[in-house]
Amino acid sequence: MIIESVIGNVATVEKRAPHVERVYLVSDDLVKRIQRVVTDHGNEIGIRLKENRELIDGDILYMDEKNMIVISVKEDDLLTIMPTSIQQMGEIAHQLGNRHLPAQFEENEMLVQYDYLVEELLQQLSIPYKRENRRVKQAFRHIGHRHD
Known part of the structure; x- marks a missing residue:
């Protein structure tokens, strides 16, 4: 799966999927528009953001009726x-x-x-x-x- 845009942020969206997978990033990786990451469920994802923006804690990379993939920043x-x-x-x-x-x-x-x-x-x-x-x-x- 390749992610090209952020759907929203968990702090501001009203509708959420019941199951959440997390991508844990160190803060330095938030500025990278292109990177390969692995979710806490072992799924590999490519991130290639079209827009020139940084990721922030809580950004939603993917969401359907049952699942969502969310950015979580490590300490x-x-x-x-x-x-x-x-x-x-x-x-x-x-x-x-x-x-x-x-x-x-x-x-x-x-x-x-x-x-x-x-x-x-x-x-x-x-x-x-x-x-x-x-x-x-x-x-x-x-x-x-x-x-x-």
Whole structure:
């Protein structure tokens, strides 16, 4: 089976099939438009998305009256940063920006993929954080940039 488009997302569709097969992806694979995957039931699927979009957690790749195939994102090793002031947020955002490290935000937390140098920096700046395995909804996007 080759999937060329996403049908919808389980968070927004009203009609769902009773049986769900899952394709487990690491967050880095969400940006790949062409890939070969295997469901948790052992079925091999080719993904070749026509539209230029990233996959997100809960995307429905296939659905009929009885079955659906859904994307599930595996947990990432993350640093969850919890600044206590705008000063701390500014300091860590500036430092991470200088390193071109991608970040995501959920409520009052900044999420970055684990890096021991960032962990040392957080300790030096006395910024509260925790290291945890956690699912993210979308891929961490690396943004290309040059210093001239």
